[in-house]
Amino acid sequence: MTLFREEQRICAVCGQANMQTVLRSTTALGSPDLDTRPPPLARMTLPLYIQCCPACGYCARDVSEAVPAVQNIVTQPEYQAQLHSEQFPYLANLFLCYHIIQQALDNYAEAGWAVVFAAWACDDAGPAFMTTAARLREKAVAFFTEARERSQAFAPSRAEEDALLADLLRRSGHFTAAQKAVEQGLAHSPDHTVQSILRFQHHLCRQHNPNVYTVQDALAWAERTNRPMKRKG
Ligand SMILES: [Zn+2]
Numbered sequence: 001m002t003l004f005r006e007e008q009r010i011c012a013v014c015g016q017a018n019m020q021t022v023l024r025s026t027t028a029l030g031s032p033d034l035d036t037r038p039p040p041l042a043r044m045t046l047p048l049y050i051q052c053c054p055a056c057g058y059c060a061r062d063v064s065e066a067v068p069a070v071q072n073i074v075t076q077p078e079y080q081a082q083l084h085s086e087q088f089p090y091l092a093n094l095f096l097c098y099h100i101i102q103q104a105l106d107n108y109a110e111a112g113w114a115v116v117f118a119a120w121a122c123d124d125a126g127p128a129f130m131t132t133a134a135r136l137r138e139k140a141v142a143f144f145t146e147a148r149e150r151s152q153a154f155a156p157s158r159a160e161e162d163a164l165l166a167d168l169l170r171r172s173g174h175f176t177a178a179q180k181a182v183e184q185g186l187a188h189s190p191d192h193t194v195q196s197i198l199r200f201q202h203h204l205c206r207q208h209n210p211n212v213y214t215v216q217d218a219l220a221w222a223e224r225t226n227r228p229m230k231r232k233g
Pocket residue numbers: 011012013014015016053054055056057058
């Protein structure tokens with residue numbers, strides 16, 4: 001069950017009061033996707049990952065909080081153009097505005113995740129945004145690569161970071177690069193689950209398969225392939 005609550009927020013950028021929907025609790029039914037996207041019902045809460053001030057367009061996880069530098073970013077033409085861009089679904093624009101702020105603050109891991117969320121918003125918007133979603137996954141990889149160079153972690157372990165990179169690369173059609181990420185991840189001796197995910201990614205890359213799969217799909221595949229072959233005779 002998913003519970004919401006309407007709460008008043010005072011925008012930290014323009015000072016206007018506005019109402020925001022806040023998530024109180026939700027339930028995840030099933031297995032997350034390989035890029036960590038939660039299963040139903042939790043996946044329906046994507047719009048609640050981001051708030052937008054209707055007065056000035058400030059996008060944040062909580063619009064009542066901001067560092068001083070944000071005020072200048074929100075008024076920039078690039079930011080306002082993104083907010084009203086017709087090339088992306090409305091929800092993707094909010095995440096992409098948030099990514100502009102995080103990039104300007106040198107938070108590359110957070111900017112990368114904002115772009116991943118924007119890709120999910122495109123996935124939900126239908127086949128017309130399939131190519132846009134793939135381009136956003138490429139963009140997320142670039143941010144996570146930059147994050148790594150700056151020692152900003154974007155997943156709980158190095159192997160899980162590589163598993164995420166492998167999925168973003170595979171889903172955007174970069175199968176050779178995805179396989180490289182898999183090999184790097186396996187070199188970090190991951191636990192059984194992450195190892196199964198990485199090996200499954202490798203298998204999908206060999207098939208040039210860019211489709212969405214869940215962690216449960218990876219575990220079931222690993223289970224099948226690990227089963228010893230029956231000897232004949
Ligand atoms: Zn505002």
